[in-house]
Amino acid sequence: MTAVTAPSAVPVGTIRSRSTRQVSWSRRAPLLPALVFVVVVTQVPFVVTIWYSLNSWNLVRPGSRQFVGLANYVHVATDVQFRTALVNTVVLTAGTVIISMVIGVALAVLLDRKFLGRSVVRTLLITPFLVMPVAAALLWKTAMFDPTFGIVDYVLGPLVGHVVWLSRFPLASVMVEMIWQWTPFMMLLVLAGLQSMPTDVVEAAGVDGARPFAIFRELTLPHLRRYIELGVVLGAIYVVNEFDSIYMMTQGGPGVSSTNLPYYIYERAFLGFDVGQSAAMGVVVLAGTILVATIALRLIFTSFTGREEAA
Amino acid sequence: MSDRTLSRRSFLGGAAAAVALAACGKASASRASPVTLRVAIVSNSQMDDAISLSPVFEHQHPGIRLKFVNLPENEARAKITADVATQGGEFDVVMISNYETPLWAKNGWIVDLQPYIDRTPGYDAADFVPRIRSSLSYNGHLYSVPFYGESSFVMYRKDLFDRAGVVMPTHPTWLDVVRLAKRFHDPRSGHYGIVLRGDPGWGENLAPIDTVINAFGGRWYNMRWEAQLTTPQVKSAVGTYIETVRAYGEPGASADGFTECGTLYSQGDAAMWYDATSATSVIEDPASSKVVGKNGYAWAPTQTGKPSGWLYTWSLSMPTTCSHRQQAWEFMAWMTSKSYIELVGHRLGWSHVPPGSRLSSYRIPQYRELSRRYGPLTLQSIQAADPKHPTVRPVPYTGVQFLDIPEFQDLGQLVSEQFSAAIAGQTSVEAALAQSQEYAQTVGATYRHR
Amino acid sequence: MAATDTLAAPPRAATRPTPAIRRRRRPGIGNVVWGVVAWLVGILFFFPVLWMVLSSFKTEAAAYTNVPQFVFSPTLAEYRHVFSSGVGSYFLNSAIATVVSVVAVLLLGTPAAFALSLRPIKKTSDALFFFLSTKMLPIVAAIIPLFVAAEAVHMLDNVWTLVILYTAMNLPIAVWMMRSFLLEVPSELLEAAEMDGARLWRSLREVILPVVSPGLAATALICAIFAWNEFFFAVNITAARAATVPVFLVGFISSQGLYWAQLAAAATIATLPVVLAGWVAQRQLVRGLSFGAIK
Secondary structure, three states: OOOOOOOOOOOHOOOOHHHHHHHHHHHHOOOHHHHHHHHHHHHHEEEEEHHHHHHEEEEOOOOOOOOOHHHHHHHHHHHHHHHHHHHHHHHHHHHHHHHHHHHHHHHHHHHOOOOOOHHHHHHHHHHHHOOOHHHHHHHHHHHHOOOOOOOHHHHHHHHOOOOOHHHHHHHHHHHHHHHHHHHHHHHHHHHHHHHOOOOOHHHHHHHHHHHHHHHHHHHHHHHHHHHHHHHHHHHHHHHHHOHHHHHHHHOOOOOOOOOHHHHHHHHHHOOOHHHHHHHHHHHHHHHHHHHHHHHHHHHHOHHHOOOOOOO | HHHHHHHHHHHHHHHHHHHHHHHHHHHHHHHHHEEEEEEEEEEOOHHHHHHHHHHHHHHHHOOOEEEEEOHHHHHHHHHHHHHHHOOOOOOOEEEOOOHHHHHHHHHOOOOHHHHHOOOOOOOOHHHEEEHHHHHOEOOOOOEEEEEEEEEEEEEEEEEHHHHHHHOOOOOOOOHHHHHHHHHHHHHOOOEEEOOOOOOOOOOOOOHHHHHHHHHHHOOOOOOOOOOOOOHHHHHHHHHHHHHHHHHOOOHHHHHHHHHHHHHHHHHOEEEEEEEEEHHHHHOOOOOOOOOOEEEEEEEEOOOOOOOOOOOEEEEEEEEOOOOOHHHHHHHHHOOOOOOHHHHHHHHHHHOOOOOOOOOHHHHHHHHHHHHOHHHHHHHHHHHHHHOOOOOOOOOOOOOOOOOOOOOHHHHHHHHHHHHHHHHHOOOOOHHHHHHHHHHHHHHHHHHHOO | OOOOOOOOOOOOOOOOOOOOOOOOHHHHHHHHHHHHHHHHHHHHHHHHHHHHHHHOOOOOOHOOOOOOOOOOOOOOOOHHHHHHHOOHHHHHHHHHHHHHHHHHHHHHHHHHHHHHHOOOOOOHHHHHHHHHHOOOOHHHHHHHHHHHHHHHOOOOOOHHHHHHHHHHHHHHHHHHHHHHHHHHHOHHHHHHHHHHHHHHHHHHHHHHHHHHHHHHHHHHHHHHHHHHHHHHHHHHOOOOOOOOOHHHHHHOOOOOOOOHHHHHHHHHHHHHHHHHHHOOOOOHHHHHHHHOOOO
C-alpha cells in the first residue's frame, strides 16, 4: 500500500484515448452530486454576501441601501476592534487546538493500557465532546465560573483568592471551556491511531531494551502524525468559527476582550444591523482563512495532499 | 456482511421516511385546524406567567391556538427586528418596546391598532398609564399596547438601614447614594454596598448609566447634533457610576445585568440596588427572595432636582405581514386587558401582576395592599419621566434612557461595551468616553446633514 | 533498533520506566497506579456534567448556594416544568433535521469520497480544498443572505431548510473523513471496482462498503453530533414551527430570577440523546476512526 503519485505534468485526459476519457468521467461522476449541492448552498449566499459588502445598508433604516464600492472594506481595515477580534481569534484557536491536542495525546496514552474499568473511564472522558455546546457554555458560565456560586471559585478561591474569572480572564475562561469540549475529540483520534499501531514492532523495540519514552518518540509519534494532523485541521476549522461559547458565556466582553471574529460579525449584523459592514468582514475573514489554510495545508500537512506514508 | 450493511442502510432509510411522513402529516393536519398565532416574546417572569395562563385564552377562543417563541432579551430583539425589518413574516405578534414602536410605526412596519381598540368595548385604553400610552403612540394612534411598564428607582434594605440608624432620603442625590453605599460596603463578609448593572447592552448597563448622565445635567447631543460625551457633566456622571460600582459594588459587575443583580440583591448580598421598578417582582417574590418585606424605596437619584427615572415598557404589536390580524388583536387585547390582570392575581398571586401598565391595577384592593410600599412610587416615577424633555438642557432627540433613533441600537451597544470595559478595569473612564465620543460623532454627523 | 536515550519529559507517563522483561512478569503495581490516575482524570473531566445532572434534581434555591451541595433532597419539579413546556415538537424537529441530513450526507458524500480516493491527481487536492473552504466562511456573515433567500422561497421557519443547511455543513467533513477511510482500503479492491464501470455501484455496495462500514458509522455519528448540537442556524432560521432542541434550551435562560436548576434539567434532556448515542457507539467510533486496524 505505497501508492504515491507525483502530480502528473500532463493533464490526464489529453493524450489518452476517448475510452479512457469516458473512464475518467465515470470516475469523477460520483463526485458531482455532492459538489453541485455544496456549490449551490454555499457559493450562492457567498456571492450575495460579496454584493452586500459593496453596499451600505442598515437593516433598520429603510431606504438606506446604496452602493458604496469598497468603503466597507476601508472601514474594516481601520477598525481597531476588528483587529482585536482577529488577535483573539488567533489566540483562542491556537490555544484551544494545541492544548487540547497535547492533553488528548496524554489521555490517549493513558487509555491505551489495560486497567480495571478502562471502558468506563473512556466513556467518562468522551462525554464533554458530546454535550451540546450551548449547554456546555451555560454550564461553565453558571455553575463553574460564577463568581458567587461557581465551583471553580469554590475550589480555587482558597488558593488564588477570589477572582472573577469571566471578567478578569474572559478569553482564558472561554478557552478552558473549549479545551474541555475538544480534548475528547483529539483523544479519540489519537487513541484510534494508537490502537492501529502494529504491536509487534513496539514489543520488539521493548525487548531490545529501548526506554518507553524513546519508543514513543521514534515509533509512536510518527505513526500518529496523520491522526494528529487530522485532529488539528478539523479542530482548527471548527474552533475558528466558534460562536456559541462566546455568545453564551461572555457576549464578547468585557469590552471586546473576548470577542472573536464570528462574534464580532454577529454583533455588527444583529445588534448594529449593519449588513454591509458585517458582510465585508465576513469576506475578509474568509479570504484570510483560505490564505492561512492554503499555506498550512499544502506545505505542512502531507496527509492532505493525498500522499500516503508507510503505515 | 453485505446483508448486514444493506439492512442497516434500509433501516436508516425506512426510519427517515417514516419520520418524514410523520412530519408531513403533522403539517397538513395543522392546515385544516384552527389559526395558530406565532408570538415572539422576550423571556421574563411576567411572560412566563402569560404563557402558563394561555390555555385560558385558548379555551375562550376555540379558533385560535398559540405558539410562543421565547428567547433571551438580546437574541429576541435581534430576531424580532431582523424579521420585521425584512418583512419575513415569521411572527404574528411581537413583543417590542417604546423604543421600536415610534420608529417602526413611521416605517410602516407595524399595524395601527387604534381602529381595533376603538372597536373593542371595555378595553379602556384610557386606563393605560398616560406616559406609557403616549410613548407607544404615533400621530396620536396606539401602535402597540403595553404589557407592563416601568421606571427606575432605588431599592434598599430598610432593615439594615434601620439597624444602623441611617435614613434614606426620599429624593436622594447621587452623592447620597455613594455615601450610603460606602457605609454598607463589607466585601469580606460578602455584603456589597450597592449592586449596579455593568454588562454591555443598550438596554443593560446603558439604561441606568444614561439616567445618571441626565441626572448630572449631561446629554448625548446638543441641538446641532454635536456629541457631548466628553463634557464635564457626562464625565462626572459616568465617572460616578463606574467608580461607585468598582469601589462599593459587586465583583464582576461588568458581566452583571438585571438578572444577576436581582439574584444578588434578593439573596441578601447587597444593601442597595438602583434599577427598574419592575424589579419588585423579583425581590418581593416569596418563592425565591430572602429579603421579602425588608425593602424600602426611594426616587431615582438626581443631582439637578429634575426626576431622572427612566421610561420603559414591553408592549405587544402586530407586524404588517401578519395575515391573521383579527385573531392577533384578540390575543393582544386579552393579554393587556383588565381581566387578564385579575386572572393573574387570582390564579398566580398578586405579586405576579404586571406592573406599571394600567392605572386600575393599582386600585385593586389586593394589589394595592401588596404594593403599598412601592406602588405609588412606581406610578409617580413613570409619570415623572418625560421622554420629550429628558434632560436639563435641550436635545434634538427623545427618549430618557435611550435615544429614539434607529442608530441607537448600534451606537448604544458600542458605547455600553466601552463602559463595561471600564467597569472591568480594562480601560479608563476617560478613554471609554473618548472612544464613545467618536462613535457618537459618526452618528451625529449623519443627522447634521438632514 | 538501537536503544536511544530518553528525552525531555514526555506527556504524562506516570509509571517508572521498567525494562520490558520485568514488565511482563509484574503487571500488577504499574497498572494499579496507572488505573488510579486514569480514573482520577476521568472523573475530573466528567465532573461538570455530573454537576449539571445533580443540579437538575435540586430546587432553584438549593442550586444557588455559595457552598456547593452534594447532599440534598432531590425533586423532579424542574423536569416536570421542562416537560410541560412542550419539549416534544422541538425533539421532533431536531430528529428530522439530524437523521435526514445525515442520510443525505452519506448518500452524497460517500460516492464523492470514493471518487476522490482513486488515483490522486491535482484535481483531487483542489476538490478537497474546495470542500474544506466552504467551512471557512464564517456562517455568521452569510446568515443575512441565507435569511433573505429562505424568506424569498417561503422556507423560513421550516425544518427542511435546516436539513439542507446541515447537509451542506457536514458534507466537507464527511467527504474528508470517508476519503481517509477509503484510502486505507487495499488498492486492488478500489481498482477492481473502478474497472467494473457499469457495475460500479454494485461492487461499491457489495465489496467496498462492508469494508469501510466502521468508517461510515463513525462519520455518521460525528455528523449527527454536529447536526443535533447546532445552534446558530437553528436560532436564526427557525421561529415557532421548526425550532430545534438547542433553541428550546436557550429559552430557559430567564432574564429574571433564578433559573439554573430548570436550565440544568433542560440541558440534561437536550444532551441526553447524543450522549447516549456516543456512549453506546464509542467502540465503533474509535474503531471507525482507527480504520486501518487489522484485528
